[in-house]
Every structure is written in C-alpha cells, then in structure tokens.
Amino acid sequence: xADKILKKIYVKVWRQNNPSEKGRFETYEVENVSxxxxxxxxxxxxxxxxxxxxxxPIAFDHDCREGICGMCxxxxxxxxxxxxxxxxxxxxxxRRFEDGETITVEPWRAGAFPVIKDLIVDRTAFxxxxxxxxxxxxxxxxxxxxxxxxxxxxDAEEAIDAAACIGCGACVATCKNSSAMLFVAAKVSQxxxxxxxxxxxxxxxxxxxxxxxxxGFGGCxxxxxxxxxxxKNISISHIARLNREYLKAKFSD
Amino acid sequence: MSNIDSKIPEGPLAEKWSRHKAAIRxxxxxxxxxxxxxxxxxxxxxxxxAASLGELGYNVKAFCYQDSPRRAHSIAAQGGINAAKNYxxxxxxxxxxxxxxxxxxxxxAREANTYRLAEVSPNIIDQCVAQGVPFAREYGGTLANRxxxxxxxxxxxxxxxxxxxxxxxxAYSALNRQIDAGSVEMYARHEMLxxxxxxxxxxxIIVRDLTNGEIKRFGAHAVVxxxxxxxxxxxxxxxxxGSNGSAAWQAYxxxxxxxxxxxxxxxxxxxxxxxxxxxxxxLMSESLRNDGRVWVPKKKEDxxxxxxxxxxxxxxxxxxxxxxxxxxxxxxxxxxxxxxxxRAAKERCDAGFGVNAxxxxxxxxxxxxxxxxxxxxxxxxxxxxxxxxxxxxDVDPYTHPMQIYPAIHYAMGGTWVDYNLMxxxxxxxxIGEANFSDHGANRLGASALMxxxxxxxxxxPYTIGDYLAGEIMVPKIDTxxxxxxxxxxxxxxxLEKLYNIKGDQPVDYFHKKLGHIMWEYVGMSRNEEGLKKAxxxxxxxxxxxxxxxxxxxxxxxxxPELEKAGRLADFLDIGDLMARDALTRxxxxxxxxxxxxxxxxxxxxxxxxxxxxxxxxEFQGEDKEPVMHREELVFENVKLxxxxxx
Numbered sequence: 001x002a003d004k005i006l007k008k009i010y011v012k013v014w015r016q017n018n019p020s021e022k023g024r025f026e027t028y029e030v031e032n033v034s035x036x037x038x039x040x041x042x043x044x045x046x047x048x049x050x051x052x053x054x055x056x057p058i059a060f061d062h063d064c065r066e067g068i069c070g071m072c073x074x075x076x077x078x079x080x081x082x083x084x085x086x087x088x089x090x091x092x093x094x095r096r097f098e099d100g101e102t103i104t105v106e107p108w109r110a111g112a113f114p115v116i117k118d119l120i121v122d123r124t125a126f127x128x129x130x131x132x133x134x135x136x137x138x139x140x141x142x143x144x145x146x147x148x149x150x151x152x153x154x155d156a157e158e159a160i161d162a163a164a165c166i167g168c169g170a171c172v173a174t175c176k177n178s179s180a181m182l183f184v185a186a187k188v189s190q191x192x193x194x195x196x197x198x199x200x201x202x203x204x205x206x207x208x209x210x211x212x213x214x215x216g217f218g219g220c221x222x223x224x225x226x227x228x229x230x231x232k233n234i235s236i237s238h239i240a241r242l243n244r245e246y247l248k249a250k251f252s253d
Numbered sequence: 254m255s256n257i258d259s260k261i262p263e264g265p266l267a268e269k270w271s272r273h274k275a276a277i278r279x280x281x282x283x284x285x286x287x288x289x290x291x292x293x294x295x296x297x298x299x300x301x302x303a304a305s306l307g308e309l310g311y312n313v314k315a316f317c318y319q320d321s322p323r324r325a326h327s328i329a330a331q332g333g334i335n336a337a338k339n340y341x342x343x344x345x346x347x348x349x350x351x352x353x354x355x356x357x358x359x360x361x362a363r364e365a366n367t368y369r370l371a372e373v374s375p376n377i378i379d380q381c382v383a384q385g386v387p388f389a390r391e392y393g394g395t396l397a398n399r400x401x402x403x404x405x406x407x408x409x410x411x412x413x414x415x416x417x418x419x420x421x422x423x424a425y426s427a428l429n430r431q432i433d434a435g436s437v438e439m440y441a442r443h444e445m446l447x448x449x450x451x452x453x454x455x456x457x458i459i460v461r462d463l464t465n466g467e468i469k470r471f472g473a474h475a476v477v478x479x480x481x482x483x484x485x486x487x488x489x490x491x492x493x494x495g496s497n498g499s500a501a502w503q504a505y506x507x508x509x510x511x512x513x514x515x516x517x518x519x520x521x522x523x524x525x526x527x528x529x530x531x532x533x534x535x536l537m538s539e540s541l542r543n544d545g546r547v548w549v550p551k552k553k554e555d556x557x558x559x560x561x562x563x564x565x566x567x568x569x570x571x572x573x574x575x576x577x578x579x580x581x582x583x584x585x586x587x588x589x590x591x592x593x594x595x596r597a598a599k600e601r602c603d604a605g606f607g608v609n610a611x612x613x614x615x616x617x618x619x620x621x622x623x624x625x626x627x628x629x630x631x632x633x634x635x636x637x638x639x640x641x642x643x644x645x646x647d648v649d650p651y652t653h654p655m656q657i658y659p660a661i662h663y664a665m666g667g668t669w670v671d672y673n674l675m676x677x678x679x680x681x682x683x684i685g686e687a688n689f690s691d692h693g694a695n696r697l698g699a700s701a702l703m704x705x706x707x708x709x710x711x712x713x714p715y716t717i718g719d720y721l722a723g724e725i726m727v728p729k730i731d732t733x734x735x736x737x738x739x740x741x742x743x744x745x746x747x748l749e750k751l752y753n754i755k756g757d758q759p760v761d762y763f764h765k766k767l768g769h770i771m772w773e774y775v776g777m778s779r780n781e782e783g784l785k786k787a788x789x790x791x792x793x794x795x796x797x798x799x800x801x802x803x804x805x806x807x808x809x810x811x812x813p814e815l816e817k818a819g820r821l822a823d824f825l826d827i828g829d830l831m832a833r834d835a836l837t838r839x840x841x842x843x844x845x846x847x848x849x850x851x852x853x854x855x856x857x858x859x860x861x862x863x864x865x866x867x868x869x870x871e872f873q874g875e876d877k878e879p880v881m882h883r884e885e886l887v888f889e890n891v892k893l894x895x896x897x898x899x
Contacts (some may be wrong), residue, residue, distance in 0.1 A: 003528065018810065037530040038645075044532055044761070051759040051805050051814065059811055061320065063493040066535045067641060068418055069324040084644075091644045116464055117811045124441065127321050131433040135426035136385045140305040140710045141376070143383035147340065150394025151387075159387040160412055163419055167323055196385040 177218030298685025301709025330417025358693020472730025488768025694843025
C-alpha cells in the first residue's frame with residue numbers, strides 16, 4: 001500500500017535551551033511527510049531542515065524506536081505519546097495526522113522531571129526510586145535451580161503484566177498531581193506476585209514510597225489518567241496492590 | 254607471524270573452565286576495596302558485570318550514554334535466552350548447546366569460549382529467576398521453554414516477547430542495589446571518548462558529560478567495555494539510534510585488536526524498508542517462525558500483481574504459494590538459522606518474487622497456525638508483536654500475512670579478546686556484543702542475551718580477579734598525569750574540529766550515504782570488485798564528511814548532533830575496516846555470502862582450508878593500512894562439516 005504524502009504540516013514545539021531559561025513555543029512548517037513515517041522520523045526531517053537553515057535542531061530523547069526502551073517522551077496535542085493508546089511516541093505514525101494540521105509538542109510536565117533542553121527532561125528520579133528498594137537482594141551465584149521456585153502461571157502472568165513497565169514517565173506527566181504511583185506500583189506489584197524477595201517486601205514498599213515522596217512526586221487520587229496514558233497498559237489495579245502492600249508494611253511497624 | 258595468544262587453558266574441553274578457575278588468582282576482600290574498575294555500557298553484559306563486581310567488593314564506576322541503564326538496547330530483545338537445562342527431557346545437554354552454537358556460527362567461533370558459554374548457561378536462568386525475572390511458566394509452576402531457529406530442541410526461556418526487557422531489568426535491579434549500597438557509582442548520559450593507557454595498561458577513560466559538554470577524566474585499575482555492536486554503520490539497522498562503535502574504535506586506535514569486523518548478523522524477520530524517510534528497522538521476533546510459515550507466490554505474475562497492489566496475499570490460493578524454506582530445507586523448514594533464512598529470502602526477491610512495492614519482502618503467514626490452534630492461542634503467544642506490526646504497517650497480521658525482509662541486527666565481530674575476555678591491551682576487557690569470541694560468522698537466536706549475561710555474571714568477575722591480583726600494589730590512579738592530559742587534549746581537539754567545519758550537510762546525510770555503500774557492497778552478498786569499490790567510496794565520503802559536515806548548537810550543552818558526528822566519524826573508519834576484512838575472507842560463511850564461493854546448489858560455500866581463522870586487525874596510524882593478524886581456530890572436539898539444514 002502506498003502511503004499518502006502530507007504536503008504541509010505545522011509543528012508547534014516547546015523550545016528551551018537550558019533548565020534555567022524560560023521556554024517558549026516556536027512553530028515550524030514541514031513539507032512532504034509520508035504518512036508511513038513515524039512521528040520521530042518527522043522530527044528528523046524537521047531537524048534536517050533546521051540544521052540547513054542554520055538553526056538549532058530540536059533536542060528530544062529517543063533511542064530504540066521500537067517502543068520498548070522508554071526513552072522517547074513527549075506530549076503531542078495534549079496527550080503523552082500522542083493520541084493513540086498503548087504506544088510510545090516512536091510507534092506513532094504520521095497517518096494519524098491530516099494535511100495542514102498544527103501539531104503541538106511539549107516535554108513531560110512534572111516538577112520531579114526538570115527540563116534539560118527542549119523536549120528532554122531529567123528522569124533520574126525514577127532510577128533513584130528503584131535504587132531505594134526495587135530489587136531482590138540476591139548476589140550473583142549460589143542461587144537454587146529455577147524450578148525449585150515454582151510459580152503459578154497466573155501469578156507469573158500478573159507479575160509480567162506489572163513488569164512490562166518501561167519507565168517512560170508518561171504516567172507522571174499525565175497525572176494532575178505528577179504522582180509516580182503507577183510506576184512504583186508496577187515494580188512493587190511484580191514482586192508481590194512472586195515468591196522471590198518476599199522477605200523484604202515490607203521494607204521495599206515503604207522505602208520506595210518514601211523515596212517517591214522525597215523526590216517531589218505528588219500523591220495519588222485514583223483518577224486513573226496514568227493508566228490511560230500508559231503505553232504498556234499497566235493497570236491501576238497495581239496501585240491497589242501497592243496500597244495493600246504499603247498498609248501491610250505500615251501496620252506491622 | 255601471529256603474535257596472538259588466546260590463553261586457552263589446556264585439558265579436555267569440558268574441564269577447561271573449571272581447571273582455569275582453579276588455577277587463576279583471587280583477590281582478597283581487603284584488597285578488592287582498594288581496586289577501582291570502570292565499566293562502560295550498562296546493557297545486559299555491563300549491568301550484570303558492574304553489579305557482580307560491586308557485590309564482590311570492588312569500587313565500580315559505570316557509564317552509559319542513555320539517561321538510565323534501563324534503556325540499553327538489550328531491552329529490545331524479544332524472543333528468549335537459551336540454556337542447556339534439558340527441562341524438556343528432549344536430550345539437550347551442555348555439549349548439544351555448544352555444538353549447535355559452533356555449527357550455527359559456521360565454525361568460525363572459538364571452541365573453548367563457546368563451550369564455556371554453554372556450560373554456564375543454566376546458572377544464568379537460576380540467577381535471573383532468583384532476581385524475580387518473570388519467565389513464562391507451565392501450569393505446574395515450572396519454567397516454560399520454546400524452540401528457536403537453528404535448533405531441534407526446546408531450550409529457549411522467555412518472558413512473552415519481552416525477554417530482553419525482563420532480563421535487563423533484572424540486571425538493572427542488581428545494579429541499582431549496588432548503587433544504593435555505594436559500591437557502584439553510576440554516570441548516565443556520559444559517553445566514553447577515549448581510553449587512557451599508562452605504561453601500556455588501560456588506566457582510565459575520558460568521557461563527555463552529555464548534559465553540559467564537560468570533559469571528565471576517570472582512572473581505574475581496569476577498564477571493561479560493554480558497549481555493544483557497530484551495526485549502525487549501515488544506518489538502517491535494528492539497533493537503537495544511539496548504538497555505536499566508538500568506544501571499541503578508540504580502543505582499537507590505542508592498540509586493541511579488532512576481530513572479524515565483517516561479521517554482522519543479518520536477521521531474516523524485520524519489517525521491510527519502505528519509502529525514503531525511514532530512520533531504522535524494526536525486528537519481528539524470530540519466535541514467530543515457530544508458527545508462521547514463510548512463502549512467496551509460485552507465479553511471477555502473482556508477485557507482480559502484489560507489487561502493484563492489484564491483489565493481496567489472501568487472494569493467492571494455497572497451491573500457488575511457494576513455501577520455499579519448507580521446500581528447500583525439509584527437516585528444519587521455517588526454523589532454519591538466520592543466515593539461511595535471510596539468504597533464501599533475498600534469493601527469492603532477487604529472482605523477482607518479492608511481494609511489496611519495492612519487491613523486497615516475503616510473507617510470514619499465521620493463517621495456518623490460527624486454523625490449527627485458534628486465534629486466542631496465537632494472540633497469547635505473540636500478541637504484543639502483532640500489535641507492534643500493525644502499528645508500524647497499518648496491516649492486521651491476524652487477517653493478512655506479515656511482510657518481512659532481512660536486516661542488519663547484531664555484530665559478531667568486535668574487539669579481540671583472549672579466554673579471559675581481556676583485549677590485547679592489558680587491563681582492558683571487552684564483554685557481550687562488544688567482543689568477538691563466541692558467535693563465529695553467524696549467531697543463532699536466543700544466544701546474544703546468553704552471552705551478555707554469561708560474560709557479566711559468571712566469567713568476567715572471575716577472570717578480572719586474575720589480572721587485578723597483580724595490581725593490588727598500584728595506588729589509586731592519578732588522573733593528573735601527562736597521559737590523561739594528552740588523551741583529553743585529543744578528545745577536545747577532535748570535538749572542536751568537528752564543530753568548526755561548519756559545512757553544508759547534516760550528519761545524517763553522510764550516515765545515509767555510508768549506509769548505502771555498506772548495504773550495497775558489504776551487506777549480505779559481497780564480491781571482490783564491490784568491496785574494493787566500497788573502500789574507495791568510503792574514503793571519498795570520509796573526505797567529504799571532514800570538510801563539509803555541519804554540527805549546529807553549542808559544545809557546552811546537550812548536543813545530539815555533535816554526539817552523532819563523533820560516532821559517524823568512527824563509523825566511517827569501521828566501515829572501511831569491515832570492507833577490508835571482507836575482502837581478505839575469500840569464502841562464504843554464516844550470513845556472509847561471497848559470490849566467488851558458492852556450492853552447486855546455490856548454498857554458501859565455506860572453505861576451511863583458507864578461512865579457519867579469526868582476523869585480528871592492528872591499527873598502524875591514521876591513513877595507514879592496518880595489519881591483519883590471524884588467530885588460527887583449532888577444532889579438537891567438533892568435526893567441521895558443510896552446514897546442512899535439509
């Protein structure tokens with residue numbers, strides 16, 4: 001199937017040279033974009049044009065361009081990762097847009113994710129939350145045979161539903177409180193469904209929640225916007241499980 | 254004469270590793286804390302190594318160019334990881350995994366390393382399970398397995414189509430634990446730009462902080478490169494956009510041999526290129542070939558009508574479909590190894606049976622599996638892959654067959670290492686995809702993840718101790734020395750040079766041109782004339798690049814174009830070496846089809862008389878011809894046969 005060509009589109013994009021500078025929107029015209037191109041390929045075309053015009057290209061995070069590394073992070077027409085559900089920006093294709101359309105592009109908006117430049121934000125807060133306890137404390141070597149830890153297929157499937165989180169931050173960016181609950185819940189929930197790491201479950205839940213609060217993420221009010229924005233369809237039922245794990249830990253103090 | 258010492262231990266194959274471990278030195282806990290190790294790259298190999306070394310008590314500094322170690326491209330591996338567990342009671346064993354890997358690599362890998370890889374593979378699964386990696390399970394709670402290309406047993410462990418993601422997150426969590434414990438310092442958004450040698454030993458690196466352009470120095474008693482492969486030399490590949498060969502290239506320029514650069518895996522099941530605006534290729538997991546049948550039309554006129562869009566695949570009757578893999582390779586059928594499947598697809602397309610507008614695609618059809626197993630089963634097995642396919646192509650693979658075509662996927666070549674995974678520079682190690690030793694001329698499915706984790710968890714932590722035991726009297730490395738001054742000066746000078754060219758063309762313009770040269774002449778099919786042409790054209794392109802590239806932005810800010818420019822400068826050199834290496838290899842092996850070396854029935858013809866070696870290239874200086882050393886590959890345990898999957 002031959003793809004249609006979008007003769008002209010307008011890209012209204014957030015430009016901010018560094019964390020301390022005040023940002024602003026700039027609008028650029030892009031011509032002849034194939035609808036078969038991905039959204040990021042469209043930005044490549046725009047950047048090629050900007051470089052040739054002697055302007056500074058738009059800085060944006062991206063890497064695998066197949067929807068799994070979690071690096072790409074932008075708001076498109078008011079939606080994290082664009083208007084489609086269950087995909088990342090790199091999987092969004094230009095067939096979702098019309099000729100002549102103005103597309104508004106912004107970085108993730110959250111206090112805990114400061115802008116570094118243009119569309120690039122600093123998400124190291126996510127790493128810090130994981131470092132606070134998002135692991136099973138087991139050293140390399142000296143572990144039992146894998147089959148001595150049987151796990152029901154249902155539990156394994158639920159664990160992987162949670163483990164599918166790619167840490168992109170769309171949940172935080174979409175939440176009106178910039179809460180990291182869905183992200184934290186995904187990790188806590190993965191381990192809650194598995195026998196491994198059970199002995200440290202209480203410490204894990206408390207430490208990760210405390211770190212999340214300390215880093216400036218907001219509280220969860222169960223609005224559910226995070227789930228809608230999540231490219232991996234992580235369910236807010238994991239937040240319920242996190243709450244149970246957290247309360248269990250608190251009550252046993 | 255060759256001055257290659259691979260340090261393969263004496264003794265029977267099955268005992269080499271245990272004997273070696275018993276013989277090599279161990280560093281005492283009190284001394285480990287005095288020793289610094291740098292790990293560059295935090296994918297499966299780097300993260301597992303950094304975490305394991307941190308647990309042992311060394312001071313580790315880990316670096317990656319991404320914003321977090323969790324983004325390393327290992328995360329994109331879909332299908333699975335092999336291990337010789339024989340959980341299926343189908344007669345699998347360490348020897349069989351070793352044999353399949355050696356044979357799959359077309360007898361161009363090192364026997365001892367490959368055996369060790371198979372030997373430690375069961376421990377990897379146990380380690381990952383203990384970390385909470387959610388592998389697929391049977392109803393009884395035991396681990397599930399599936400089969401993969403090139404193999405007749407089911408030894409592949411998997412986590413839906415996200416095995417790489419789950420394994421990487423396991424290694425990342427082990428790494429995080431060490432970061433929290435203070436034994437690993439993590440430097441994300443830092444790119445290594447040079448390795449620093451003091452008295453001939455690797456003693457540190459120069460990095461650029463990608464957020465502000467600051468050039469920094471780090472010293473250590475040993476440096477480990479876990480920087481992945483150089484497949485992006487082709488511009489269009491399945492690699493992440495940032496994957497690069499720069500660290501390996503800088504090490505090469507400092508004296509580390511570069512081995513088998515011409516070996517790059519061609520993966521048969523990628524979504525085909527379409528149009529001219531594409532930036533990368535997306536792989537469809539090889540596991541799809543368990544249930545998908547590969548075909549093209551039998552009649553050329555059907556293929557022509559498909560290309561014009563007059564009919565679609567579903568209009569072609571079963572009897573008019575050519576299931577060419579099943580026809581040519583009845584015992585393996587659709588599960589032939591990647592090189593065989595790739596060549597067969599190219600052969601059919603070159604013969605005029607390609608099915609997309611460009612004529613460069615074949616079908617991968619799930620109709621038959623859906624009829625046999627029901628849509629629900631297929632959805633459960635491959636749902637996320639089908640969704641991904643539909644998003645990219647706008648075609649529903651449940652009702653219409655997928656279109657696939659071969660693409661560049663994985664670098665089997667890389668920095669030369671000995672049995673200890675040390676390069677030809679003392680104290681400099683290369684692990685995972687960054688080294689060359691375990692895969693030969695081709696790589697079977699589900700073996701890359703295995704190698705990354707084997708090296709990082711179970712091999713390097715032992716072998717690096719042997720070297721470091723001799724370094725315990727060396728004090729902390731001082732980075733205020735002439736060696737570090739000079740390396741930093743070179744790095745800064747090169748960045749300024751790139752920045753000051755201020756030419757007319759963006760970096761990608763040159764990268765695309767290089768990609769065309771590479772795919773045309775150094776891709777799946779090569780001949781002497783083409784390779785010579787490639788060397789000339791790359792030289793011209795290199796000249797044009799260094800006089801006409803335009804790098805915008807600022808040096809002291811986040812500047813992706815400057816990063817790309819530096820990496821492309823290295824890719825131009827790597828492409829040149831790949832062509833030279835391919836030129837010296839006058840035989841077909843693995844995915845590397847040398848048109849001058851073909852069997853009567855059109856299969857790749859290996860020539861063990863002339864080709865049973867690993868090349869090891871030595872840098873002689875800019876614009877000087879590099880020198881090739883040969884490591885003769887000795888096979889004492891397997892008989893070299895022409896591979897047959899019939």
